[in-house]
Amino acid sequence: MSTDLLDKGYEPHEVEARWYEFWEKNRLFAAKDQSAQQSYSIVIPPPNVTGVLHMGHALNNTLQDILCRYRRLKGDNVLWMPGTDHAGIATQNVVERQLASEGTDRHELGRDKFIERVWAWRRESGGKIIHQLKRMGASCDWERERFTMDEGLSLAVRKVFVKLYEDGLIYRGNYIINWCPRCHTALADLEVEHEEKDSFLWHVKYPFPDGSGGITVATTRPETMLGDTAVAVHPDDERYHNLPAEEVILPLLNRKIPVIRDTYVDRSFGTGGLKVTPAHDPNDFEIGKRHNLPAVKAIGDDGKMTAEAGRYEGMDRFECRKAVLRDLEEQGLLIKTEPLKHNVGHCYRCRTTIEPNLSIQGFVTAKPLADRALAAVRDGRTRIIPEMWKNTYYDWLENIRDWCISRQIWWGHQIPAWTCEDCGELTVAMEAPTSCAKCGSTKLVQDTDVLDTWFSSALWPFSTMGWPEHTPLLKTFYPTSALVTGFDILFFWVARMMMMGLHFMDDVPFRDVYVHALVRDEEGQKMSKSKGNVIDPLVVINHYGTDAFRFTLAAFAAQGRDVKMSEKRVEGYRHFINKLWNAARFSLMHLDKPHPEISRKLSLPDQWILSRLRRVMQAVESNLDAYHFNEAAGALYHFIWHEFCDWYLETVKPSLYGQAGEEAKQASLGVLWRVLRESLILLHPFIPFVTEEIWNKLPGTEGSIMNACYPSDNAASAAIVLHPEAEARMETVMAAITGIRNIRGEMNIPPSMMLDVRVQSSDEQIRSLIEAEKALITDLARLKTLTVEKPGEKPKSAATAIIDKAVIFVALGGIIDFDKEAQRLEKELAKLEKEIAGVSKKLHNEDFLSKAPADVVDKVKEKHAGLSEKHKRFRPI
């Protein structure tokens, strides 16, 4: 026996570093390209290469790691494909900020030099998040790590672009798009975040040319009037029948613009007059097309007013707004100003207010792709879990608009399209053409735009596996088994992977999509730098250890609800890790050699704990298979702490110390060894480090726990049988012990005082059970004597505890506080009578007796009998 096998408290950091290095070095995360084993695969949601680990990553990757480690233990060939996303705008912004601090900018540097600079940045700082994922314990197959801009994935991107173009699903056009004047690029609709802001609705009068009144329009963005090319009214609006002129004067610029009729106009809004700015409003753009209106771009790509704005040229758009209002007011054309809440769009990368703007962009025709993505979920080829997200998914895809994929930035996949400077012919190809196919000219210029970052991430499930090559990896692991992701990128990423996967692989990219919640702070607020409520996962890891942190995330990851994180919670689960550690420490004091055999002669606690182990195995498996991470974690927590530690280890002590003979000791050692061993395997997916450490201290285990076999699948599991009868008997014994402890607590009797106890029962089985477990009860309840007898006279000066089918008397001699005891029993009696009243009311209800199912009625009858029995025993008092 030795106590220095484990230190007294668990110290995570050294253990974590040591084992992670061991796992990687021994290639324990490596997937096999081909194998007879069942395949299980997950592709990581690639974090931005600029990213630093936040709570969302921590949750996301913990859940994935739990699934992957679980499937490995179950014997699957597991691929967890890792990698990072080049994050076009975000990364470009980071490097641009660096340049700015050096007093230069990308234009001064030039495109090629700039891109070189970004690659250099990526080499230096781009691996940060990968390192952080490793500290979380993520068991990705790092040898296969990919990057959305690496050679293979870039090839896949070009191939997809060319194919979509050939399929007629990519087009170029002059459309109104969302323009970020700061990032200087177009954005997809999705990339615009709307926020409700307090603003004003300004009513502006556009006079008729003859000065006889005018039409008043209402606007929230008066500066755009400089680009107005019409005023629209509803055709049925009688206020605007018989106008003095079909033209009005655009104030400030004194340009004549037509009055048009369009049913889009809402007669009840404002005065029923709408100013039409085709170049700066999506609706006006549509109206403009219907009426062949010119589009005047009054706001430039830099957010400053253009020459079209006349004397406002060069002004910032918001400065211009003030100037326009001031001038209108002076001219008496500003009729009214009323407060109004309205939505303002912002760039999701830099928060700058979006400017709807007219420009030539590339689009993907989304409808045909979306239809297949819809069908695949409708017919169940891909499951979305929890189901409530299905509706959101359907809704978006059913109303999908074409996807603007061109971006006017430099960092990204440059669009593989070349224009002939001589004849204007457009060539779309995988590789740069040497000459124009039409005129033979060699003056070909590549499109300067790059593709939306999400274009390449949409290919992730197959591009990372070597597509367009037909690799063995693809064959083995596509479609992937599960995708684990937050709902914030359901549209950005999940829906688009579905579209691309179905189009190019002719199969769904994943069987299951598990959508998890957001991690919030303890008040339920979204974590953000500006609020200062961000909890840094690495700080948490440093304070409490990775295992405690992971277990916390798993334990709070209930489906459909946000995870509220606070360090205090993690602290609670650190206690759990330490509890496990100490239980192992105790066990290892006795387990000096392997004990793989299970005796045929097992004590009641031995049978009971094996039965409970079987139950927790079943619970963990069924819950993990259903993505109920919190339930699986909860079942393990309860089993380890409140069954294994609180009861089993206490009951087994006399046996381990040889007080029940050598045979009993050997039997208990066998059970202890088995339960500890299998528990470690069950726990490993959640808390990989501490389990690996203990595993390696446990005699008779070989190599890494990662090579172990899940308990339900290994040969020894035959010994772990459900034993309901043992569970019931143990429950009775535990109830007796608790009953005695209860009295001890209520009466403030110190544990050092040994008690005399008599158990009375008319049930022969109960009497023999208590008699058989006398040693156990005596030990755990700290008794001097325990007498078992048939019901008889109540002993004098005793406190009473009533359990099912037995009464327990604790002799208290002179120290009993009669008032207190009477009060205590009175309270218990009242509780009991209330229960009986409830149950007998049911049994007197004819409808219940005739309509409720027989088993339910029986159960209630049985309960009533039990309660009555108990009640009878209260009588003598």
Added chain:
RNA sequence: GGGCGGGUAGCUCAGUUGGGAGAGCAUCGGCCUUACAAGCCGAGGGUCACAGGUUCAAGCCCUGUUCCGCCUACCA
């Protein structure tokens, strides 16, 4: 405007086909009982948001109301 989720103990939340209201933390009381004071033993605490309905039976199903949160949308 449309949609979704939530309201259960002081706090954070479980509660899977309707039949015993639960856990963790916090609080209170007692313990250094030979793994663990990061511990052990015990106790108290709830009109399951509100109002109806279905049912023998509702935290759970239906209708309405209300409060909170989120997503989505082209009424200037």
